[in-house]
Amino acid sequence: MSRPFKEVLNSGEFVITSEIGPPKGTNIDKMLHHIEILKDTVHGMNVTDNQSSVMRLSSVAVCHIIKDHGGEPILQMTCRDRNRMALQSDLLSAYVLGVRNVLCLTGDHISLGDHKGSKQVFDLDSVQLIAAVRNLEQGQDLGGNKLDGGVEFCVGATATPEADNMDSQLLKFRKKIKVGAEFFQTQAVYDMDMLKKFMEHAQQSNTKVLAGILVLVSAGMAKYLNANVAGVTVPQELIDEMAGAEKGKALQKGMEIAARQIKQIKEENICPGVHIMAIGKEEIVPEILQMAGV
Amino acid sequence: MIVAEQKPIQEIKGMMADYQKVLIVGCGTCVTVCMAGGEKEVGIIASCLRMALQIDGKKPELMEDCIQRQCEWEFVDTLKDKVDGVDAILSSACGVGVQALAERFPNKPVYPALNTTFMGMPKEHGLWIENCRGCGNCGLGRFGGICPIARCSKGLLNGPCGGSQNGKCEVSKEMDCGWQLIYGRLKTLNQLDQLEEILLPKDWSTDRDKGQRKMFRGDVYYEQTV
Numbered sequence: 001m002s003r004p005f006k007e008v009l010n011s012g013e014f015v016i017t018s019e020i021g022p023p024k025g026t027n028i029d030k031m032l033h034h035i036e037i038l039k040d041t042v043h044g045m046n047v048t049d050n051q052s053s054v055m056r057l058s059s060v061a062v063c064h065i066i067k068d069h070g071g072e073p074i075l076q077m078t079c080r081d082r083n084r085m086a087l088q089s090d091l092l093s094a095y096v097l098g099v100r101n102v103l104c105l106t107g108d109h110i111s112l113g114d115h116k117g118s119k120q121v122f123d124l125d126s127v128q129l130i131a132a133v134r135n136l137e138q139g140q141d142l143g144g145n146k147l148d149g150g151v152e153f154c155v156g157a158t159a160t161p162e163a164d165n166m167d168s169q170l171l172k173f174r175k176k177i178k179v180g181a182e183f184f185q186t187q188a189v190y191d192m193d194m195l196k197k198f199m200e201h202a203q204q205s206n207t208k209v210l211a212g213i214l215v216l217v218s219a220g221m222a223k224y225l226n227a228n229v230a231g232v233t234v235p236q237e238l239i240d241e242m243a244g245a246e247k248g249k250a251l252q253k254g255m256e257i258a259a260r261q262i263k264q265i266k267e268e269n270i271c272p273g274v275h276i277m278a279i280g281k282e283e284i285v286p287e288i289l290q291m292a293g294v
Numbered sequence: 295m296i297v298a299e300q301k302p303i304q305e306i307k308g309m310m311a312d313y314q315k316v317l318i319v320g321c322g323t324c325v326t327v328c329m330a331g332g333e334k335e336v337g338i339i340a341s342c343l344r345m346a347l348q349i350d351g352k353k354p355e356l357m358e359d360c361i362q363r364q365c366e367w368e369f370v371d372t373l374k375d376k377v378d379g380v381d382a383i384l385s386s387a388c389g390v391g392v393q394a395l396a397e398r399f400p401n402k403p404v405y406p407a408l409n410t411t412f413m414g415m416p417k418e419h420g421l422w423i424e425n426c427r428g429c430g431n432c433g434l435g436r437f438g439g440i441c442p443i444a445r446c447s448k449g450l451l452n453g454p455c456g457g458s459q460n461g462k463c464e465v466s467k468e469m470d471c472g473w474q475l476i477y478g479r480l481k482t483l484n485q486l487d488q489l490e491e492i493l494l495p496k497d498w499s500t501d502r503d504k505g506q507r508k509m510f511r512g513d514v515y516y517e518q519t520v
Contacts, residue, residue, distance in 0.1 A: 079448075107448075109463075126455075
């Protein structure tokens with residue numbers, strides 16, 4: 001059985017988390033395979049919540065499955081699809097199913113996904129969602145009603161170290177800490193200098209920031225990220241490095257880059273941990289960690 | 295003002311196909327200013343509809359009129375005689391005007407010629423933007439006069455999301471990030487400290503969420519007898 005994530009977070013060990021993407025449908029074979037690979041490799045498995053606004057199996061259900069298989073789930077909750085009633089209700093549900101960690105996010109806009117005509121919610125924002133979790137911990141809901149049995153979560157949030165609007169992002173970062181975020185998992189970071197700069201701000205507060213490592217699989221992916229994903233900038237030298245990989249070896253190159261960066265983050269003590277995103281290729285995570293020597 | 299745009303003529307034709315005598319009524323206020331449903335547009339809609347129906351071998355009688363405001367009884371009531379003589383009404387007002395006609399003329403079918411899009415203003419000639427969602431509890435004072443409910447695509451209250459880049463929204467590179475506008479303006483005003491306050495979840499009961507809203511003012515109220 002894995003240790004509680006909160007315990008690892010406060011242990012001073014280098015923290016490693018990764019991600020499980022629920023399937024679109026009920027066939028969970030591949031996902032179970034990934035859970036089996038990751039459960040003894042990482043300290044926590046984030047379960048994405050209708051990631052990229054694409055409808056999938058729910059993150060609460062998958063967190064429960066991870067728990068059943070002896071892993072430590074981190075429930076991702078976005079504000080896009082549920083109002084404050086549904087969010088709180090799902091937090092209670094997750095708690096009774098044994099989930100003890102939650103990552104609170106805004107969520108992508110509905111127009112980026114596969115139900116473009118759907119009505120989006122955003123009744124709460126990510127700051128208010130973190131506060132709502134802490135409020136439930138006080139034994140009451142947002143309507144001011146008493147709970148019969150409360151919750152206790154390790155609460156995380158996200159940050160974007162490569163954002164071009166750093167001032168306004170830091171405003172929100174401060175608010176998230178103020179309302180009770182204990183840890184952060186960042187958007188993908190490729191420029192270690194930018195990460196260091198962000199950490200200069202972050203270290204002023206006593207919070208744990210896990211650097212987001214998104215494994216590149218091709219030079220095309222890097223260019224796509226630069227053109228289409230806000231707050232992610234892959235430096236030209238990394239694009240060139242990916243493009244220079246031998247045919248059929250691009251993924252290997254992406255793994256090498258990821259491992260190199262994890263190693264640097266650990267050795268230079270830039271961040272107290274990393275969050276590795278392999279997006280459907282979770283079987284490569286153990287090898288990356290081995291290459292990084294962690 | 296209320297901004298609207300004309301429905302495709304095929305859709306209007308579909309609604310009018312079964313009627314012989316139709317009164318097309320424009321509105322002389324918002325939709326005239328946004329060039330969607332005033333006197334001039336009523337003429338254009340009538341011509342297009344006439345041609346579209348004639349292609350199907352129909353010869354409808356289309357009458358045209360335009361009143362100053364379809365959202366006030368005193369103007370709506372001037373239509374009574376004309377309405378009596380037609381099979382249906384096609385309103386080129388906003389949704390408020392269409393419903394006013396439906397309420398005033400209970401025995402006549404009323405159809406919309408426009409899609410009511412939003413409350414906003416012409417930013418440039420031919421370009422209208424939404425600026426207010428009518429949430430019923432104005433917080434513009436906190437945000438430097440730029441509304442996060444109307445101008446952030448997610449209506450966030452405590453700062454930008456991670457989807458903001460180069461001052462644009464993740465929804466479209468053509469769309470300004472409302473939060474960057476707010477932040478920039480308060481920076482100019484030297485009022486950034488105002489944003490540090492954590493805003494609690496918004497009370498949406500003043501929005502649409504308590505059903506149809508109404509406003510009563512006893513000081514100006516008197517019961518109208520019709």
